[in-house]
Amino acid sequence: MPDTIYQSSTTAPVNIAVVKYWGKRDPKLNLPTNSSISVTLSQADLRTHTTAACSSKFTEDTLEINSKLQDVSGVRTQACFRELRSLRSALESADSSLLKLSTLPLRIVSENNFPTAAGLASSAAGFAALVRAIANLYELPASPTELSRIARQGSGSACRSLFGGYVAWQMGEKDDGSDSVAVEVAPASHWPTMRALVLVASAAQKDVSSTSGMQTTVATSGLFPHRAKVVVPAAMAKMERAILEKDFATFADVTMRESNSFHSVCSDTQPPIFYLNSTSHAAIRVVEGINKVAGKAIAAYTFDAGPNAVIYFEEENKDSVAGTVQALLGGLDGWKGKTFETQDTTKLDQ
Ligand code: PMV
Structure with a gap:
């Protein structure tokens, strides 16, 4: 035709x-x-x-x-x-x-x-x-x-x-x-209580694209080879186990260390790459505070190539995590928080 x-x-x-x-x-x-x-x-x-x-x-x-x-x-x-x-x-x-x-x-x-x-x-x-x-x-x-x-x-x-x-x-x-x-x-159904609170600190386009940022990091960061060869393989093994065992404390520990390790190699890049801003740092402190009050890790922050925070928590801790984040950060300029569930593969178009 x-x-x-x-x-x-x-x-x-x-x-x-x-x-x-x-x-x-x-x-x-x-x-x-x-x-x-x-x-x-x-x-x-x-x-x-x-x-x-x-x-x-x-x-x-x-x-x-x-x-x-x-x-x-x-x-x-x-x-x-x-x-x-x-x-x-x-x-x-x-x-x-x-x-x-x-x-x-x-x-x-x-x-x-x-x-x-x-x-x-x-x-x-x-x-x-x-x-x-x-x-x-x-x-x-x-x-x-x-x-x-x-x-x-x-x-x-x-x-x-x-x-x-x-x-x-x-x-x-x-x-x-x-x-x-x-x-x-x-599958998502294995750990259906997992939630992600996304805090949009800035909807502006990022300064350094991930492709160019990665290339500069690989070429210039002295910390990078250690991250790629030692830090990440250990984190992969720990994270897979934490997910299979639904062990939130380990999931949170690895998630936060990983985010920090990634942003550390970004700062160790020449010229340094800074994706986080002061609002992102405030979110890190709030999560640290929530976990301290709880006496264990019930919230985990992570940041990609931008200042927006994603905070993982389990549904049973919604008030202590999403409620507290909203109460402490909700008033800051530019912050919009929304909680998301996880997606099951079976409900995706195949
Ligand atoms: O897929 P890309 O090239 O946009 O790179 C994504 C990199 C991070 O979001 C920072 C990390 C990740 O694993 O998604």
Whole structure:
């Protein structure tokens, strides 16, 4: 059908790392210097909605994010398009009755319902949704782990947004990146009482993009090799165990140390990178205070490449954690707090 528009829509959730990815061993393939773990937040509130369409009516590949046309010539977007087209083309070669969609220009329209590039993992949800929307359009029989290999090439952390619950991105060993993929550590239903309070300290775009920040850290930080080789492998093992055993005190300890370790290598970068601001520091002190009063860790802060805080806690401690944070920080300029549940993979579009 010459002028038909074929299309498919999907949504993808945000994930917030508790063991951080920071450093690429291969910038072209987005292969990391260490493994990482994240928690996927409910896409009822934070999500990217993407429609992928293809048609002979379109003259070229286009990508629109929040109504703004983007440049698709970048290596990351190109890598995702190329990989997905080649999987579709293999299906078309094996079955001649299939429409030749792989040769048609793509039109991708994407909408985030949260601030883009403000440390709220917009690229993660964005590339996960882009890859899944095209995979659905092409009817690829690919598992979330297979799609994670492709989404990783768009944005590293995107590979973890193909799953709900607790997700590990295994750094892998191979040079071609075929084993650098995301796997589920546990479904959201394993630990359904986990909550994440997101405090938006600034919705402004970050100063230093994660890609350029990581590259400078790898090239200049003296602390970085120790983090990648010693600190993170130990944190990965501890975190996986804490999740499987639903041990919140250990989960919190590793989460906070990991955030601090990541921001320490950022400050140890030349020139130094500062993602946190004084409001972020105030949030750290409030969480320390909450845990001191409780006599154990009932709250855990973490910060990505921006000043916004994510504070994990269990539902039973909602009043002591979310209530206290709101009471102490709610009056500060620019703070908006909202609590999210975790997202189950089974409720994601597959
Ligand atoms: O996926 P990228 O390239 O935006 O990097 C994300 C890096 C952090 O958010 C800081 C950490 C992580 O593991 O998500």
